[in-house]
Amino acid sequence: MGKKRILSGIRPTGRLHLGNYVGALQNWVKLQEEYQCFYMVADWHALTSDYENTSDIKSNIDAMYLDWLAAGLDPDQSVLFIQSKVKQHAELFLLLSMFAPLPWLERCPTYKEALQQITDKDLRTYGFLGYPILQAADILIYKADAVPVGEDQLPHLELTREIARKVNFLYEKVFVEPKEILSTVPKLLGTDGRKMSKSYENCIYLSDNEKTVNEKTREMVTDPARVKRTDKGHPEVCSVFDYQKVFTPDRIQEIADGCRQATLGCVDCKKTLAKSLNALLDPMRKRREEILAKPDYIQDVIREGNKRAAIEAEKTMVEARRILKMVE
Numbered sequence: 001m002g003k004k005r006i007l008s009g010i011r012p013t014g015r016l017h018l019g020n021y022v023g024a025l026q027n028w029v030k031l032q033e034e035y036q037c038f039y040m041v042a043d044w045h046a047l048t049s050d051y052e053n054t055s056d057i058k059s060n061i062d063a064m065y066l067d068w069l070a071a072g073l074d075p076d077q078s079v080l081f082i083q084s085k086v087k088q089h090a091e092l093f094l095l096l097s098m099f100a101p102l103p104w105l106e107r108c109p110t111y112k113e114a115l116q117q118i119t120d121k122d123l124r125t126y127g128f129l130g131y132p133i134l135q136a137a138d139i140l141i142y143k144a145d146a147v148p149v150g151e152d153q154l155p156h157l158e159l160t161r162e163i164a165r166k167v168n169f170l171y172e173k174v175f176v177e178p179k180e181i182l183s184t185v186p187k188l189l190g191t192d193g194r195k196m197s198k199s200y201e202n203c204i205y206l207s208d209n210e211k212t213v214n215e216k217t218r219e220m221v222t223d224p225a226r227v228k229r230t231d232k233g234h235p236e237v238c239s240v241f242d243y244q245k246v247f248t249p250d251r252i253q254e255i256a257d258g259c260r261q262a263t264l265g266c267v268d269c270k271k272t273l274a275k276s277l278n279a280l281l282d283p284m285r286k287r288r289e290e291i292l293a294k295p296d297y298i299q300d301v302i303r304e305g306n307k308r309a310a311i312e313a314e315k316t317m318v319e320a321r322r323i324l325k326m327v328e
């Protein structure tokens with residue numbers, strides 16, 4: 001028996017930050033041991049909401065691949081590919097669209113939420129409504145056994161299973177119904193205590209050097225009630241403490257006690273955090289240098305990943321075309 005398969009993807013947002021790392025990448029690296037992983041840059045998904053300006057996509061993809069490889073994704077173990085370079089995704093998306101009743105899409109909580117909350121873009125497009133079908137195609141085309149997801153993506157995975165069941169029932173059992181691997185990831189806020197976002201300039205990036213990490217950590221917001229060093233703190237309201245929980249877990253009790261009793265000052269607390277972050281990022285920095293020393297390496301990885309993904313995707317499409325009686 002070979003390894004079970006996983007498919008996961010991320011939109012090409014460019015340099016990855018610590019939120020991307022703890023939210024996905026760290027888990028992706030671990031999953032490589034146990035599963036055959038297909039990791040994709042979801043560039044067509046980026047278009048579903050950001051169709052007005054695509055000028056950064058190419059450079060964002062290169063930056064993301066560099067972060068992936070530096071963080072430990074191994075192109076010999078995992079298939080690292082770009083969605084739009086495997087055209088079979090578009091073909092399966094089209095075919096699956098025929099099977100998905102509109103109410104299945106309209107009832108997706110993420111769709112309803114996005115329409116309400118995102119007001120600076122016109123998301124009432126066919127592409128945006130249909131993106132869960134594109135996701136279904138991404139997953140089903142590799143016959144993924146499982147998909148790492150956050151709670152908010154569960155309805156999409158259920159939709160994928162419903163579409164797979166419908167095709168399997170009406171024609172022949174070709175598609176695998178994927179299970180979820182639920183990740184309970186702590187959500188990291190930005191260094192200013194707001195949502196972590198590039199546009200707020202409140203992110204610590206995997207590619208930041210030691211000096212930048214130290215500076216950004218020094219400027220992080222803390223418990224606002226702790227004005228003087230002698231004031232007792234409340235770690236539960238402090239963003240630095242949220243980071244410590246993730247990045248300095250073995251000293252968390254000591255930090256919490258020190259903060260509450262005012263025996264630990266914020267300056268020292270932040271130095272501890274910066275040290276933990278730099279310890280995490282140092283091996284990535286080293287790998288990044290090694291990768292950059294080989295000028296063609298990233299493009300070779302992309303090309304090879306696209307090729308391997310297309311071979312697997314085509315195998316499924318041959319079956320899908322056959323059962324649907326599409327002329328070869």
Ligand code: SF4
Pocket residue numbers: 222223226233234235238239240241258259260264265266267269270
């Ligand atoms: S000591 Fe640490 S946890 Fe406490 S308020 Fe200062 S930065 Fe936050």
